[in-house]
Amino acid sequence: MKEIIRLFPDHFQLLLKKNVNWETVQEIRLRVQHKIEVLDSTKNAFLSEGCLSAADLSYVLNQISQFSLYRFKDQLKDGFITIEGGHRVGLAGKVNTVNDKVDTVKHVSFMNIRVARSTRGHVEPLLPYLYHDGGWASTMIIGPPHSGKTTLLRELAQMIGSNRIYPASKVAVVDERSEIAASLQGIPQLDVGPRTDVMDACPKAEGMMMMIRSMSPEVIVVDEIGGIEDADAVREAAYTGVEVICSIHGDSFESARNRPSTNSLITEKVFDRYIVLGRLTDKNPGATMVLDETGQVIAQMKRRRSDGVARSSNNPVRHYMGGF
Template identity: 50%
Template sequence: MQSILNLLPQHVEAYVTQAMKTNKSIEEIRLRINQPVECLFSNKTLFSSTFFTEEDANMFLNQLSAYSLYAFEEELQKGYITIEGGHRVGLAGKTILDNGKVKTIRPIRSFNIRVAKQKLGVSNKLVAELYDGKNGWRNTLIIGAPQTGKTTLLRDLARNVSTGTATIPASKVAVVDERSEIAGCMNGTPQHDLGSRTDVLDGCPKAEGMMMMIRSMSPQVMIVDEIGREEDAQAILEARHAGVVIMATAHGYSFEEIAKRPIFKQLLKEQAFDRVIEVGRTPYPGAVSKIRIPSLVYQR
């Protein structure tokens, strides 16, 4: 958290620090010009009595960009900046377009600081379910609603696969991190522990990145977050045909719900995944609620 607090205007830092003394598990800090500071915790939301001002916003932007906002043009096109510790600052305001695509955001009126928290060991109980001693790691899809801990679980799986155990050999892992959420890279360097045999392609579209990693890094296991486009599905099937194990996440509320979507219906019928894991926020983010075996539903 200190890397976040160091960037905040003094009165905002004081408020957030005080709020964290009496509340645990802060998840987001939202800053909107001429509005109270909003702190979202796992079980409640708090608002400051003072407002976040235009001057505060300018100071915060200067801190974020080290007084060189133009150096962050690529990040501005994506709508977020990743800072030390893997925390991500989402941005909103007036978009400037170039040939129909977002060139930058100016002025920026809102910030959403998403607090990154690596939970080491959260996937440990899944290892026995996802590793087949005869055939190796199983192709796995993790589904859950927003903020249920899908990425947290996937991140720790990457670490476990890359590190191995006393009875499971370490594997070469490739992470295609389109939104910089799995590894939380800063200047290309992961801020989270993904194990010693993991290579990260940061900020690259998933479908293109999967093919790049297969050609360049010869991974045994590929990790991708939030699949959902047709090109993602095709890349996953190509990776499977190349003998690469896929571990991925997707937004969804249940196996039955995602199975109705055309892209996932195709992937499930093609038996792209050996296990589908449903996760929830209780008793902790990334907690497994159900483990499904798609082949029992989609028989060839």
């Protein structure tokens, strides 16, 4: 993970090389006057040496922005910057507002580096339940944070957009938060399949309609459906004949049904399948359930502890864009 390590002052680079398991790490959290926190899917730990000073965080921020935060002003409004390798750096501190809207984040005192990886092998057990009659089922993935929702979306885009098991389809990924494809300057840093087109950093509702009009997808993949506008766009896409695969936060089918934004989608049976991901803990990897359009369980399988961690022995194809 040289793209991440090189962001730090020299005295922290050695600490990160020696004390971080780069095969499993999901997040590295930085806070002024505190030690570095490292998280995987089930646990967290603080590195034993060295509190971060304001100067240390300033150093990291300058490396991320190449000493020019202004050119990342639009990204800063969303609270994060995507760097080489597709890793996303979340920022928090003092916010400047203009007309009651966020203009930029300044005096950055907190960072969250989310580690991006291409993955393989998480979705194969689910495929027989998602592919039938020569096509893919519109599917909602339900799970709590760090349960592997985005990993599944990425691997489904890979699978649907390739000929690995089933005939390839045209896939459109609407990646509002740059988490599925982890694009940098418009080019995916993670493998999302050879027949996949990506609309990066675009609001979901608008992006879905843009992709339908311009790219004629057969399947749309979108992360974290939120409010009514997102739900309406999913419904509109489904009515055009495009299959939609999306995710939402929740811990059960009932939690999704109780949300005003998704209740109508479930009632109208917009989705053919639901995948419910159990919460991962250090002692219990939980289970994955597949439900039909009525919410009845049709399959249940035990999860691996790695299912919430985006990791792989295969190195992702990465494009060096320069500027970092």
